[in-house]
Amino acid sequence: MxxxxxxxxxxxxxxxxxxxxxxxxxxxxxxxxxxxxxxxxxxxxxxxxxxxxxxxxxxxxxxxxxxxxxxxxxxxxxxxxxxxxxxxxxxxxxxxxxxxxxxxxxxxxxxxxxxxxxxxxxxxxxxxxxxxxSQRPRTFNGSSSLERNRSPLRRTERKDAPLASDPGAALAALRQRAEAANTATRRPEVSHRVSSGAKVPDCKVVVIGSSTGGPAALQKILTRLPAAFPYPIMLVQHMPSTFTPVFAERLNQQCNINVKEAEDGDRMVAGTAYLAPGGKQLIIDPKQSDRLKVMPGDERLTYKPSVDVSYASAAKSFGDKVLAVILTGMGSDGTDGARLLKRSGATVWAQDENSSTIYGMPKSVIEANLADSVLDLDEIGTLLSRRGER
Incomplete structure (x- = not known):
């Protein structure tokens, strides 16, 4: 023992x-x-x-x-x-x-x-x-406030199959499909793919999921992004509802991009990050793919917000035009959603063990053979930051 x-x-x-x-x-x-x-x-x-x-x-x-x-x-x-x-x-x-x-x-x-x-x-x-x-922590130095600029929306309409309006039912169905898919389409084991060939795909949205250790990790990534970052970002951080407005406000003060707590009906704009409110679920509106829906938390789901629910929504709305990033945190939230994303042809990045506070959520995605790249936290920020540099 x-x-x-x-x-x-x-x-x-x-x-x-x-x-x-x-x-x-x-x-x-x-x-x-x-x-x-x-x-x-x-x-x-x-x-x-x-x-x-x-x-x-x-x-x-x-x-x-x-x-x-x-x-x-x-x-x-x-x-x-x-x-x-x-x-x-x-x-x-x-x-x-x-x-x-x-x-x-x-x-x-x-x-x-x-x-x-x-x-x-x-x-x-x-x-x-x-x-x-887990390994002993390294000290974290927060970034200072940066100049903020706005970037225009780059919008492309797309009609895809909608996500069910009931996130609990959608996730339950996803897990059933995942079990069948695992049996039918299991790929051979491969070594963890590293950053040598990683690049940001041409996508419609970036969806980042995190839990314990996530606020510091998100800050480290988002403060590196230029104001001209060309995609909207959905942020799903396990956090109480009292904390999420303050967290979004703090990130907005520190970043070049805009950061806000997501509201029902928000139009997704390039260069803006939308933080899922605590106790709620954040999905892409199945009827208007450029807008977000904030839905009540479902008691059947352990996490509110749930990375699985947001990943599943992105897969349904944008298919292979999604970059999903899974960061530090306990448990396996995000794995079922990542499986659906991969079936849709999307790109999935997972944070590596050395830079994770808790290597739970990324490890689960990696061990399910769903990660296209396993990256250090600094590498994630560097790769994303290059997309807005022109």
Whole structure:
């Protein structure tokens, strides 16, 4: 049996320290090696205990979580999960934490932590284990704000078979088809394809999916794109609904391209990235292929937004004229959608293990033999940036 993941819990509330410890110690894969009541204690405990993962409250006396995080990432880099309130200010601080190197931010909602089980509690356990098994993080330096320009829409109408209006039913049908396709059309195993021959295809849309570690990865890619980037971009990041407007706003301040939280009926414009709202699903309108639809989250789907749903929609609307990118994150969201994209002739890129915070979603796509190229995060940004340089 592998060694348990070592965790340090940092919170000024003894209730939350004990609650998180009880929750994590109930999992045999995890060992709590210490606690701290403020940021200064956290810095010392990280040096002393050498944990694999730290859970960190944002608001604490003596030294807050953000300042402690910055010091830890400079002195003793470790995976840090921040706990933040579900308020606009909490969301803004969460973005600062992600830019300072936090692996992820989890809402600190007392109601979700009081019960015996909840999605947030399960998410924390699985994230701790996944982060603990991954390589130690590298510090991340956010990009400074850049000049922003607008680029005109390059629009081409296309009539394709529409995606079902029910994303849950569409995904269930997709998985059934995928099982049959796997049996009938399984290709021989090949080595992971690398970037030597990778190039951005002539496409109608770029769709990027990500989860844990995704905000930093998206920032690194999108801040490199020129204002004249010739395609619209759909962004599907697993993130609470309170956080997505602030994340989109922050990216928009940093990027040459425009970035916004997607709204139902948005017209897709070249040089603009549309972030799926938390708790909703983002698809291309099956009746108007240049417009987006924001749909209610479906309880049958684990992820809201779901990369699978957005990938499936792009496959239906644009077929082989899609570039799909799957980035860091836990689980396998995106694999079923990537399978449908490949059947439609689209191009799929997957982030490599070395540059991923958690090598779950990209690994799943790669192991299903669906990735055309396996790329370092820097390579993805470089290749995309060249498309807007004329």
């Amino acid at each position: 592998s060694m348990p993941v070592k965790v340090l819990i940092v919170d000024d509330s003894s209730f939350f320290r004990n609650r998180i410890a009880d929750l994590l110690e109930g999992d045999a894969r995890i060992k709590v090696v210490g606690t701290a009541a403020n940021g200064r204690e956290a810095i010392e405990q990280v040096k002393l205990q050498r944990p694999d993962v730290v859970t960190m409250d944002v608001e604490m006396p003596e030294m807050n979580g953000i300042d402690a995080l910055r010091t830890i990432m400079q002195q003793s880099p470790v995976h840090v999960i921040m706990l933040s309130s579900l308020t606009h200010e909490g969301a803004r601080i969460s973005m600062q934490a992600l830019e300072a190197g936090a692996a992820d931010c989890i809402p600190k909602d007392l109601r979700q932590w009081m019960g015996s089980s909840s999605d947030i509690q399960s998410q924390l356990r699985e994230q701790v284990v996944a982060l603990g098994k």
